[in-house]
Amino acid sequence: MSYLLAFVCVMLFMVIGEWVSTLTKAFIPSVFVTAILFLVGFWTIIPKNIVTQASFSTPFITICISILLVHLGTLMNLKELLLQWKAVCIALLGVSGTLILTLIVGTWLFNWHTVIASIPPLTGGLVAALLMTNGLKAAGITTLVALPVSMYVLHSVIGYPLTAVMLKRESRRLIKRFRTNTETNQIHTETHVSKIDARKSAQLIFNLPAEYQTSAFIIVRVGIIAILSNWVASLLNNTINANIICLVFGVIAHQLGFLEDNALNKAGVFNWLMYGLLAYIFSQLSLTTPAVMGNIIIQIIVLIFLGISGMFIASWLLAKPFGMSREMAFACSLTALFGFPADYILTTEICHSIADNKNEEAFLTENILPKMLVGGFATVSIASVIIASVFLKLI
Structure with a gap:
């Protein structure tokens, strides 16, 4: 009974x-509301291990991450992925803006260890926060042990609504252009149909009768690509993050016809896996308490403000040289505050809320989602881990 509850x-x-x-038309993102509910719940009556009790344990989440990223590769093609180098540059330069401003101004306001402990989780995800927590413990700086995780908790909560505002502005800009340019509208419709036809023809690699194309068969193939991706990552000593390889190999497997378009949705398990991954992410909010947060809240708020300001300045200045709108550039930089899967959920929610039909939604998704995904991988999966490794030596 307790597991069901x-x-x-x-x-x-x-x-x-x-x-x-839905009620606010994505003005208040679902991940923001759910994060607040978990945070308040952990601080009041909800058990700290409720997510594990609900069956979303670490082994399950390890599986989720790899196969979901392979699945996302079935939503785009290799050319689209390679074209996102500008989003990678913008995201990384936005993180550079965070580093510069927090190091210069932050060290003037607070002591060195406070700033060094805060920056890696501010520029990335949970891995960076845990690396810094362990580093502080090893260095005997117990007064700051709670700072990295608390920073991780708060900066993502602030990042969700801010990113949503930027994405809504970008979506409205794109959809206005789409609706007023009937020629572009027609070209996109024809292109979208041709992509679907091409995907259908590419899926004849197995040429099995429909009754054999079961959900289990799809999941097995996605799992095989995930295993291959992680094996290649281990061969490279994780020089290239396994998550990135999962995405790229998913794209390649999709292009070759080994995986069908939108694989896990066709298998009927995508939402289940996404909810599990989200639940695990939110379970990390249990690592802090009101008392701990009260002692370091000022430092956290000031450093988050400085960090986001650095991202804003860098992306606003570099948007035009990289051929992006300022809103899109800033949104790419903000992926450092949460990464996958929040970047995927925020983008798809907003594209759905702004669009009036499936064709408009597809247009928005194709123009925004790849940028947000690769931006999140560049910052959270790569940059933040490198920054944490470097900053551990500075403690």
Whole structure:
């Protein structure tokens, strides 16, 4: 019974988040609402291990991440992925802006160790936060042990609504251009149809009768690509992050016809896996308490303000040289505050809320989602880990 109660509670938080997002037309993102519910819950009556009790344990999440990223590769093609080098540059330069401003101004306001402990989780995700936490413990700086995780908790909560505002502005700009340019509209419709036809023809690699194209068969193929991706990453000593290889190999497998378009949705398991991954991400909010947060809240808020200001300045200055709108450039930089899967959920929610039909939604998704995904990988999966490794030596 306790496992069922835990499961229903976790999913109820997801439902409330989705309903609020729908009611506000994605002005308040679902991930923001759900994060607040988990945070308040952990600080009041909800058990710290509720997500694990709900069946979303670490082994399950390890599987989720790899196969979801392979699945995302089935939503784009290799050419589209390679064209996103500008988004990578913008995201990384936005992180550079964070580093510069927080190091210059932050060290003037606070002591050296406080700033050094805060920057890696500010420029990335949970891995960077945990690396810095362990580093502080090893160095005997116990007064700051809670700072990295607390920074991780708060900066993502602030990042969700801010990114949503930028993406809504970009979506409205794109959809206005799409609606007023009937020629572009027609070209996109024809291109979208031709892509679907090409994908259908490419899926004849197995040429099996429909009754054999089962959900299990799709999941097995996605799993094979995920295993191959992680094996290649291990051969490279993780010089290239396994998550990036999963995405790239997913794109290649899709192009070759080994995986069908939108694979996990066709298998009927995409939403289940995404909810599990989100639940695990939100479970990290249990690592802090109101008392701990109260002691370091000023430092966190000031450093988050400096960090986001650095991203804003860098992306606003570099948007035009890289041929992007300022809103899109800033949104790419902001992926450093949360990464996958929040970047995927925020983007798809907003594209759905702004579009009036499936064709408009497809147009927005194709123009925004690849940039957000690669931006998140560049910052959270690569840059933040490198920054944390360097900053550990500076403690």
